[in-house]
Amino acid sequence: MPETEMQEEIRINGIAASPGICIGKAYLVDREGVDVVTKYRIDEKKIEKEKKRFRTAVRNAQDELKAIIDNTPEEIRQHTNIFEIHVALLKDKMLYGKTLDIIEQEKVNAEWALKSVVSEAKTIFRNMDDDYFKERAADIVHVSERIMRNLVGAELVDISEINKRVILVAHDLSPTDTSQIKLEKIKGFITDKGGKASHTSIIARSLEIPAVLGLEKATHLIRNDDLIIVDGKQGIVIINPSEKSLLEFEELRGRYEEQKALISRSGQAPALTKDGIRMEVMGNIELPEEVVSVMDYGGDGIGLYRTEFQYLSRPYFPTETELFDKYRDVVEIMAPKPVTIRTLDINGDKAVSYTVDSEEDNPALGLRAIRYCLKKPDVFKTQLRAILRASAYGNVRILFPMISNYEEIIETKNILRDVSEELYKNGVPFKEDIEVGIMIEVPSAVILSDIMAEEVDFFSIGTNDLIQYSLAIDRGNRKVAHLYQPFNPAVIRMIKQVVASGRDKGIKTYMCGEMAGDLLAMPILLGFGVDELSMNPQSIPAAKQMIRMLDSSEMKVFTSEVLKQKTSKDVLALLKSAYGSLISDHVYAEQQP
Amino acid sequence: MSIMRNNSELLSKDVIIANTLGLHARPAAEIAKLAKKACKGVWISNDSQTVDASSIIDILTMGCGPGSRVTIKIDDAGDMAVLDAIVKLVETGFKEQTNNA
Numbered sequence: 001m002p003e004t005e006m007q008e009e010i011r012i013n014g015i016a017a018s019p020g021i022c023i024g025k026a027y028l029v030d031r032e033g034v035d036v037v038t039k040y041r042i043d044e045k046k047i048e049k050e051k052k053r054f055r056t057a058v059r060n061a062q063d064e065l066k067a068i069i070d071n072t073p074e075e076i077r078q079h080t081n082i083f084e085i086h087v088a089l090l091k092d093k094m095l096y097g098k099t100l101d102i103i104e105q106e107k108v109n110a111e112w113a114l115k116s117v118v119s120e121a122k123t124i125f126r127n128m129d130d131d132y133f134k135e136r137a138a139d140i141v142h143v144s145e146r147i148m149r150n151l152v153g154a155e156l157v158d159i160s161e162i163n164k165r166v167i168l169v170a171h172d173l174s175p176t177d178t179s180q181i182k183l184e185k186i187k188g189f190i191t192d193k194g195g196k197a198s199h200t201s202i203i204a205r206s207l208e209i210p211a212v213l214g215l216e217k218a219t220h221l222i223r224n225d226d227l228i229i230v231d232g233k234q235g236i237v238i239i240n241p242s243e244k245s246l247l248e249f250e251e252l253r254g255r256y257e258e259q260k261a262l263i264s265r266s267g268q269a270p271a272l273t274k275d276g277i278r279m280e281v282m283g284n285i286e287l288p289e290e291v292v293s294v295m296d297y298g299g300d301g302i303g304l305y306r307t308e309f310q311y312l313s314r315p316y317f318p319t320e321t322e323l324f325d326k327y328r329d330v331v332e333i334m335a336p337k338p339v340t341i342r343t344l345d346i347n348g349d350k351a352v353s354y355t356v357d358s359e360e361d362n363p364a365l366g367l368r369a370i371r372y373c374l375k376k377p378d379v380f381k382t383q384l385r386a387i388l389r390a391s392a393y394g395n396v397r398i399l400f401p402m403i404s405n406y407e408e409i410i411e412t413k414n415i416l417r418d419v420s421e422e423l424y425k426n427g428v429p430f431k432e433d434i435e436v437g438i439m440i441e442v443p444s445a446v447i448l449s450d451i452m453a454e455e456v457d458f459f460s461i462g463t464n465d466l467i468q469y470s471l472a473i474d475r476g477n478r479k480v481a482h483l484y485q486p487f488n489p490a491v492i493r494m495i496k497q498v499v500a501s502g503r504d505k506g507i508k509t510y511m512c513g514e515m516a517g518d519l520l521a522m523p524i525l526l527g528f529g530v531d532e533l534s535m536n537p538q539s540i541p542a543a544k545q546m547i548r549m550l551d552s553s554e555m556k557v558f559t560s561e562v563l564k565q566k567t568s569k570d571v572l573a574l575l576k577s578a579y580g581s582l583i584s585d586h587v588y589a590e591q592q593p
Numbered sequence: 594m595s596i597m598r599n600n601s602e603l604l605s606k607d608v609i610i611a612n613t614l615g616l617h618a619r620p621a622a623e624i625a626k627l628a629k630k631a632c633k634g635v636w637i638s639n640d641s642q643t644v645d646a647s648s649i650i651d652i653l654t655m656g657c658g659p660g661s662r663v664t665i666k667i668d669d670a671g672d673m674a675v676l677d678a679i680v681k682l683v684e685t686g687f688k689e690q691t692n693n694a
Contacts, residue, residue: 085649088622094650124654132617133656139618140650 007240012215015194015481016235017201020210021253022188023246026226026239027166028219029173038224039112042103050103054110057150062090064146082139082316089143094121111151118144167230169222173200188230190218190237195481196514204232205536206290212237214478260538267298267541273526274551281544282338282534284512288330293537298544301337303534304399304460304512305330307344307383317379323386328393335394340460340512340534341387342439343380345369345401364468369402374411384419391431398434399460404442409455437510441465446494453505461498461530463513467491485568486515492524492562492571499528510534519546519583520575526552527559549582605666606676612686616657620687621649627678633669635676646679 042050065087089095095117102113118140125137165187172193189204194213204211210232222228222239229238229249233256238245271279282303283294294302310318310326331339346368373380387398400412413436423430440446441462449459463486468475470491473484485491495511502509508531515521517535519542525533526547535543558578565571610616616624628635628646635646639661644651646665657663665683667676 082618085618085622088625089649092625092650093645093648121650128654128656130656130658132614133653136618136653 009242009245010221010239012218012221012237012239014190014212014215014218014235014237015196015201016232017194017196017198017213018189018204018209018211019233019256020188020208021229021231021233021249021256022167022210023227023229023241023249023253024165024167024187026169026190026222026224026228028222028224029168029170038109040109042107042109044107047104047107050110051100053151054099054103054114054147057110057147058090058096060150061143061146062087064150065090086139086143086146089139090147095140095144111148114144114147114151167228169218169228171219188232189213190215190222190228190230192216192218193476193478195476195478195484198476202536203286205538206284206286206293208293208538214481216478265541267296267544269298269544270300271544271547273547274549275553277526277552279526279547280532281540281547282340282510282512282532283537283540284534285330285537288326290537291330291333294540295333297537297540299337299537299540300532301395302330302334302339303510303516303532305339305341307342308346311344311346317382320382320386320389323383324389327386327390327396331390331394331396338395338397340397340399340437340510341390342399342401343370343383343387344373346372364474370400370408370412371402374408374415377415380415381419384416385423388420388423388430388434389428391434392429396431396434397437397458399437399439401439401462402442402465403438403440403452404444406448406451406455409438409452413455439465439512440498440509441469441513443470443494446470446498449498449501450504453501453507456507458508458510459498459502460510460512460534461495463491463495463511463515466494466513467515470494486518486521487571487575488568489563489565489571495525495530496528496559496563499530503529508532517543519543520572520579522546523550523555523558523575523579524562526550527555527557527562546583604668604670604676605664606680607662607664608680608683610657610659610661610663611684613659615659615661616652616655616663618649618653620683621652623682623687624652624679625649627675627682631667631669631672631675633667633672635668635672635679636666638664638666 065083069083069087095114098117099110099113102108102116103110106113121140122137125134125140128134165185167188167190168186169190170192172191173189186209188209189200189211191200191211191213192215194200196213198213201211201213210230212230212232212235215237218237226239227241229236229241229245231237231249231252238249241249271281273279280300280303281298282301283290283297283299284304284306285291285294285302286306286309291302305327307323310323327339327341367375373383384398387396390396391398398416400409403409403412416436420430420432424432435457437458437460438445438452438456439462440449440459442465445452446466453459464475467473467484467486467488471483471485471488473480475481475484499509509529510532511525511530512534514535516525516533517539522543533543562571562574565574612620614620624637625647631647636643637646637652637655638644639655639657642655643666644655646652655663663683665676665679667673
């Protein structure tokens with residue numbers, strides 16, 4: 001690496017969204033999710049070669065699409081119509097012909113030519129009145145991204161095959177973006193927007209990739225290929241680090257990895273409190289592959305299997321068989337440990353493409369999760385059938401999200417009953433006494449938890465949404481992010497109420513939000529008698545270690561003290577003074593440079 | 594040079610978009626497929642613009658809803674079969690609902 005020009009080191013601070021340290025080259029992704037394309041001139045003599053490169057990329061894209069069509073089962077062939085149109089679009093004059101013309105006339109690289117054609121087409125479509133035609137811009141973008149990937153992919157092989165792992169720098173990443181990224185190539189994430197509870201942060205943590213978010217100006221300060229350091233624990237990003245910084249962080253990285261290895265070794269043993277109470281510590285997963293890390297870190301099961309991923313960035317709804325295969329994989333691997341499958345929790349930011357009915361002003365309060373599923377019984381029934389069928393292969397629990405009133409439980413259970421009767425009639429095996437639970441994440445569900453407990457087998461408190469809805473905080477909004485307080489006395493009282501209602505009616509209460517993995521929250525959760533915690537897999541060992549150091553009877557006394565506090569700050573101060581040193585000395589031996 | 598060239602009447606036909614969704618992606622793709630078989634240019638126009646019938650994207654940019662009237666025009670009389678085929682396709686409402694095998 002030649003270091004001809006010395007650049008000054010820049011340090012910026014953001015939100016520490018996923019712990020870990022990585023050092024690597026920056027890779028910028030622009031706002032639209034299309035890679036930043038650089039423009040360069042093509043030598044007169046090489047124009048033909050460049051055009052050929054473009055044609056090859058289109059041909060490869062065409063082959064990919066045809067393979068998708070061929071691999072689609074007969075019964076849902078009609079949904080592949082859109083792919084057939086995409087195949088036709090690939091060779092469309094406006095896209096194909098024009099790009100070739102621009103390469104020729106302007107003597108520029110294929111990526112740039114394609115990008116300029118696409119942005120022009122996009123503008124035309126976006127200015128159209130009719131919603132249907134407006135949406136067609138998305139088809140063109142899809143198609144062009146496929147070509148672009150093939151163009152860039154072919155080039156990567158040319159340059160070098162080694163060390164292609166990069167740090168992703170983006171203004172913001174939507175779940176659709178993250179679902180398209182080849183995650184094994186990503187060392188770290190940096191974004192201008194987003195907070196600790198944003199989707200990017202959750203993904204980064206579950207894949208154990210360091211992330212610093214909410215940096216505001218990262219995409220302006222960082223250029224492609226800049227060397228950067230990401231410290232996801234302290235929330236620092238260093239651009240063009242000095243040699244001194246490099247050494248310092250390289251050492252820190254080593255220490256962090258060592259620590260992680262040490263902690264995960266102690267993860268396998270059960271988490272028993274000093275007085276012998278066993279707390280089940282489970283893992284949250286989003287991708288079936290993550291089961292491996294739940295097992296590595298000693299999870300006692302899956303407390304939350306988010307199922308949205310299979311509905312993302314694809315032109316049609318997944319089939320029952322597709323879903324069943326994925327669920328069965330997870331269930332079989334984990335058996336006899338439980339796998340809690342949460343039904344589709346689609347909202348504004350996790351939308352199935354091509355089912356865009358209309359934009360909602362306020363998606364968090366809109367048609368999402370169970371509301372959406374009750375409105376679309378066909379989509380819902382397909383998923384329920386897949387879950388029920390998977391239940392024959394292990395220990396499955398079914399979890400319904402966003403329940404906000406009693407009728408929703410009744411209606412949902414009726415649908416579940418219909419589906420199971422249908423399976424029964426057809427002789428399809430499933431677990432007839434499958435445990436059915438609801439997410440407690442809307443304040444109304446907390447208030448009605450005593451009534452709701454009569455209808456279900458368990459509760460699972462989803463703290464992320466519960467905090468957002470009860471404190472009226474948009475967790476992605478940087479301006480109010482500081483008011484997103486898990487330790488707000490209101491939140492703590494709600495947790496207490498839910499556990500108490502459950503206990504009264506003889507059902508268990510689990511917790512699967514971010515708070516479940518927060519070591520400082522453990523004394524409270526244990527004290528209230530939460531029966532099971534589910535968290536990001538890599539938090540499991542530390543959580544277990546923490547539980548082993550607590551005494552549940554002492555916690556009961558301690559929680560009465562916590563309940564007297566008036567502010568979030570007071571609660572935190574109390575927790576820190578009582579357990580802060582325990583955490584830093586025994587659970588994490590905090591490393592300070 | 595064909596003498597037909599100047600007689601645009603013979604080389605163009607008006608049709609009403611009869612299918613329920615208008616000239617959306619699939620119909621556009623089917624028109625483009627036929628238009629590509631022509632030796633010379635095939636054009637579609639409405640009140641405001643004329644586009645290349647062999648380009649799906651171009652057709653889509655017209656934003657033709659159901660019931661709108663369009664004119665399909667060929668540059669060369671030799672492509673009359675293509676013109677007729679497109680007209681027939683539009684008039685039969687693109688055989689919507691059924692799948693092209």
